[in-house]
Amino acid sequence: MAPGKSTVNLEVLKTPRHVAIIMDGNGRWAAKRGLPRLAGHRAGTENLRRVIKAAVKFGIPYLTIFAFSTENWGRPTDEVQGLLNILDDVIARELSELHAEGVQLRHIGRLGQLPESLRLKVERAMEITRNNTQLTLCIAWNYGGRDEIVCAIRRMMEEGVQSDQLSEALISNYLFTAGIPDPDLVIRTSGEMRISNFLIWQAAYAEWYVTPVLWPDFNEEELKKALVSYGKRERRFGRLSDCTEGNNNDAA
Numbered sequence: 001m002a003p004g005k006s007t008v009n010l011e012v013l014k015t016p017r018h019v020a021i022i023m024d025g026n027g028r029w030a031a032k033r034g035l036p037r038l039a040g041h042r043a044g045t046e047n048l049r050r051v052i053k054a055a056v057k058f059g060i061p062y063l064t065i066f067a068f069s070t071e072n073w074g075r076p077t078d079e080v081q082g083l084l085n086i087l088d089d090v091i092a093r094e095l096s097e098l099h100a101e102g103v104q105l106r107h108i109g110r111l112g113q114l115p116e117s118l119r120l121k122v123e124r125a126m127e128i129t130r131n132n133t134q135l136t137l138c139i140a141w142n143y144g145g146r147d148e149i150v151c152a153i154r155r156m157m158e159e160g161v162q163s164d165q166l167s168e169a170l171i172s173n174y175l176f177t178a179g180i181p182d183p184d185l186v187i188r189t190s191g192e193m194r195i196s197n198f199l200i201w202q203a204a205y206a207e208w209y210v211t212p213v214l215w216p217d218f219n220e221e222e223l224k225k226a227l228v229s230y231g232k233r234e235r236r237f238g239r240l241s242d243c244t245e246g247n248n249n250d251a252a
Helices: 026-032 037-057 070-074 077-100 116-129 145-158 168-173 220-231
Strands: 018-022 062-069 103-108 135-143 185-188 207-210
Touching (some): 026 037, 037 062, 037 077, 037 135, 037 220, 062 070, 062 077, 070 135, 077 116, 103 116, 135 145, 185 220
Parallel strands (some): 103 135, 185 207
């Protein structure tokens, strides 16, 4: 088979509407090559461009990437500053092409802690691309699932929401992801078996796919593998499968 040729029949895939990715393993990728951690982060950022193109190719309407958590501020100062610089560079370098390809950029998390010049660039990127419909790319930067829920509760309290008004749909409308469908598939690279405070409300019934592949090496073919795995699963949302009717032990 020719190098790079797909081994997957895409016609048999049940394509998820929303894929979320925990992009893990940049540091380990760099360490294996004797490079500084920031080199791994830059390689991971370069890889994102390839994965975005693959998502568009496979017809995925929503893609969310976990880029920087609320806990990542506790990393060494030079690494944090380097990550901020990478975000700045990516916006400057990629915005025009992403816009031309019909990608809508959204930020989920708190923008307030970013340096003002970078915050304004992120807001400008979202404004420029807000009418694009080919792919909605949600960048979780300074994001934490618990912090998101706390922010939602605070906003509801500030707006006088009463307890008898509460519902899952209402709470969802106060989250950073308001208006975005819940993820169908969450992918975690590098083999770690943790949720890491990522979309803990939205991913309640998402399918998970964990791969040992480090994020900078997670390419189009690896994304296909995740989609094929997803396509073979039956999502029951707590109900019984048709083939297990009468078996009350199957809770998930």
